[in-house]
Amino acid sequence: MIIVMKQNSSDEQINEVILRIEKLGYKAHLSRGVERTIIGVIGHEDKSDIQSFASLDSVEAVIPILKPFKLASREMHHEDTVIDIDGVKIGDKCITVIAGPCSVESKDQITRIAHVVKDTGARMLRGGAYKPRTSPYAFQGLEEEGLRYLVEAKQETGLKIVTEIVAIGDTDLLNKYADMIQIGARNCQNYALLKAVGQTGKPILLKRGMSTTIKEFIQAAEYILSGGNPNVVLCERGVRTFEESTRNTLDLSAVALIKEWSHLPVIVDPSHSTGIRELVIPMSRSAVAAGADGLIIEVHDHPEEAFSDGPQSLKPDQFKECIKEVAKIAEAMGRRMI
Amino acid sequence: MIIVMKQNSSDEQINEVILRIEKLGYKAHLSRGVERTIIGVIGHEDKSDIQSFASLDSVEAVIPILKPFKLASREMHHEDTVIDIDGVKIGDKCITVIAGPCSVESKDQITRIAHVVKDTGARMLRGGAYKPRTSPYAFQGLEEEGLRYLVEAKQETGLKIVTEIVAIGDTDLLNKYADMIQIGARNCQNYALLKAVGQTGKPILLKRGMSTTIKEFIQAAEYILSGGNPNVVLCERGVRTFEESTRNTLDLSAVALIKEWSHLPVIVDPSHSTGIRELVIPMSRSAVAAGADGLIIEVHDHPEEAFSDGPQSLKPDQFKECIKEVAKIAEAMGRRMI
């Protein structure tokens, strides 16, 4: 890290900082400029040390040099990581499609839609049994009953299932029923929950928070990795901006940048990010062209009856069209759909 | 709610919508305009119904009319609510000051600072025992040991204590040790945690999430209220914007607007919102002038030794100056400090 001293700081103040640096086990490297003196701090930097220096009256700024993650970084692990979800892989040549309704609404609904998405080319089934809803009066999910319906749909179709966890106490239950556990956007920085799923060996689908920076997003993954669970797939799902015509603003440069900085697979959610059915197909194509390893798409055969997120759900024929168009882009990228 | 039909929608499509409205128990009110037909839906609106209509191909938009909260709204409860934290009140004529370090670091540290803030005029002590940190490698808090130190500081000074909960499993522990439980910004929309603290009768300090809208913030409070716990104090602590010179952007218009829309007390955190020691005093004055019922301020006697958030912590003499300046504004507002 680099410490920038305030203009006109005294030799005494500079020495005080150098002593503190050495006391913490670092080496100090002094550089007197025309308008500012800066002090390089040599050694493995630590966030709390940065704040400790920034708290001194004589210090103008402390600038970190290293990226704030380790296990998730490509510097530590050069090759792309491939996550294996009981046979379905995310992060290899194949573009993996996860599809299904926003919520599990009934045994019939989830099974019916599972067949549709299976037949169209999805390899995993999504569907929420526990729903984090903005209003306490909205449908909160079928809970364990919903999990059981998911498992039945899996048994019928062979699709692996991914479903969201919203409370630490449900970790065992989710670990038992799901093939992959989803951490939703609102819980992306719920560190207690990240630690809990880090204790399992289960593949985790970690969605970016609505205003989580790319660095913080990778740090959230680092919580899971450092807990001992290496099976993390990141999911870009749009961030909050001033734009009001789309539900969120899909940040596809994040996909490309995460692929530069991290070895973890990245998928994209074109449904929640846009909130508009008509944009799901173009954003699915775009995501794959940006380098995404997969897609998670909301599909419903009767969106107008859906308990949640109907307006952004593709109908079965639209989903078919989507897969067809994405397949062309995948091919152009030297990848394949199955 | 109001349904806007797409341009050139057919009579058949319009009738389909009207039938659906009536099937759901509402009355429909048709209005044919020059370029669009709109249909008013008369009855208590429900979020999932809105989505159900928005999913129809013939519908361009569904516009809700009512604010999405009930128990927290001033329409339901006209007078200001005053929350009683074992004798300390928030929401009456008095500006209540909560102060203390970011983290509980040791028994000596928290007791020492508790005396300082008590003597200066604070009525409650803050200090984190469980810390949600961006990096898994940063100090995570002293946990239950920290809670015990807080209680000892309380016994010595008489200050009531507020401290953060980060996991549902700690609810009983926090309920036992704390006078008020804080929900941090990152957990503002962690609905499972909101439901858990809604089951206690304990006063809750709910901090606004980094990108939580004012409406969503009040809906988060609604989760606690609808769970049966009416003791909620809202805390504005800055939101995320493009601005990079301050840690967050303090949104004081939110304070004034929440006071219009809701009967719940609102306090302001000038420390986390700005991240800059020099801005804490002006923003404290500003918050009280906006109508805030209290302040939560980070104070540390040795910020350069603080385990977290040193750069934004006031030193004891700065805190004294802060209280002195805020007192003048409080008086100008017809309020008082104690």
Add this chain to the structure above:
Amino acid sequence: MIIVMKQNSSDEQINEVILRIEKLGYKAHLSRGVERTIIGVIGHEDKSDIQSFASLDSVEAVIPILKPFKLASREMHHEDTVIDIDGVKIGDKCITVIAGPCSVESKDQITRIAHVVKDTGARMLRGGAYKPRTSPYAFQGLEEEGLRYLVEAKQETGLKIVTEIVAIGDTDLLNKYADMIQIGARNCQNYALLKAVGQTGKPILLKRGMSTTIKEFIQAAEYILSGGNPNVVLCERGVRTFEESTRNTLDLSAVALIKEWSHLPVIVDPSHSTGIRELVIPMSRSAVAAGADGLIIEVHDHPEEAFSDGPQSLKPDQFKECIKEVAKIAEAMGRRMI
């Protein structure tokens, strides 16, 4: 538009609003709900009328129904518009590539780079002669001298040229030298400048402002169209968000949404939006997959000597790679590069 009356508004207040509606030449359509009364206003809505109603004490909200643009809307003009820049077309089957340095630095520099981009497949040359710089002490452009160098590069290579206007007084000069005039992001809502270029018949490249919403962006185009100049190409170049690892956040859903709402061509700037050389290729692919009609890319043969924007400029071999990869996506989209 729809007028929502405040709860408990009196019959007198409701009548006052109806009279005002009728006085303005609209028809009123009353709808009494359980908690609110709403009044539909039938007729072509006008923004100032909306504000006139919103100013009344008895009115809670006024909700516009129609999109706030006409000439630019697809409702008015169903087919895609193709802009012809002296033989180079934007908006047809072809993906048009505009490339070149950020600034014109010398006659040699612009001619040299013009040859490079021409040989690689670009059809138009970019290069700023007037530069809007954040600091008054930064290089402000070669001005008319720069325009002349652009014309010489055009004469040598046959590339059409696009360059930025920053002041109304330069309109005639730009009209004379340039094949297409660019309005930069900072001037997207400089309406006086939009009106000035609306008076010319010259093709205009209108870049989205840093925090211009999609609707406002199209309204900015409407200024040019309503001035009598139908030749507008929109350019998505990233918006400002909380994200700090990229220069801006590229909003590719805007591309797809503008194509739904408007008949105007849309191109994408992957250089300014990301600010990172490594992201230019993936975002170029992504843009074309989203449906963009072209790309505007910064290319410099010695970026470390560039007067501006070196870090995001592609080197000639990277540009070659970019075109190669984009061509594959174009083909997958049923489009071609030339």
Add this chain to the structure above:
Amino acid sequence: MIIVMKQNSSDEQINEVILRIEKLGYKAHLSRGVERTIIGVIGHEDKSDIQSFASLDSVEAVIPILKPFKLASREMHHEDTVIDIDGVKIGDKCITVIAGPCSVESKDQITRIAHVVKDTGARMLRGGAYKPRTSPYAFQGLEEEGLRYLVEAKQETGLKIVTEIVAIGDTDLLNKYADMIQIGARNCQNYALLKAVGQTGKPILLKRGMSTTIKEFIQAAEYILSGGNPNVVLCERGVRTFEESTRNTLDLSAVALIKEWSHLPVIVDPSHSTGIRELVIPMSRSAVAAGADGLIIEVHDHPEEAFSDGPQSLKPDQFKECIKEVAKIAEAMGRRMI
């Protein structure tokens, strides 16, 4: 500035950077860390040099050390600057209130309102003759006729007038009629216009752009100062965020931070920032408590007839209440209203 080399950069690459530093007339200061080598660059830094280094393949990042403005900085000019607008001062002990309608609508309207705001305590009159409107079909202002009405209102009341410039060509006209020229939010980074008003000696009211950072805002002022016009008053008027219940998000910490960094006076616009009449009074109080030197408030005696911005305009009795409440805060701040 500080140059951070990429991990594993070779001695040759490091030497190349050092040579370039020395060639540009700086001194280099090498510091080899455990994971990164950093090179301090000693001398007055320049933005284009920063980009020149950042363009090198071997460089990971270039970090500027100094704030990017000079004439506007408090380091250059320690004491508060007081701007004198023909006898009315902004920046001294007095809180200066500027008030009036959004637009000049007629001679009668502006004169009538001028009397109201004069009698209530305003010292300057606002009113737009040239209006930058989002829609080309909205009222664009009375132009020179409006300027003449402003002057007549000034002659009747003695109020100094401030009005907006939207095009460079109007500079002479504005210089002749206005006592202070306003640069609106949309033109905050219209550098050609800033240069034009920098040529006059007229006091300038520079409004912050919707997504202009604090540093960029001060740099915009630097354009005017460096043009030779030292009479700049900055105006915080809210920034664009995800929040949708207020028109913008008023950033009062910007006021306090600008006062730390710059010697220029700062005023606040509580009308445009919130867009809600009920929030104007609390935000006016808050602004003064944050340290603002003045307020610019929209007042209209018949807001429902206003051509623009009626919903956020105070009525005369509300304005009276506002001044009364602000006066109390001013007194608590040791300041006065006249």
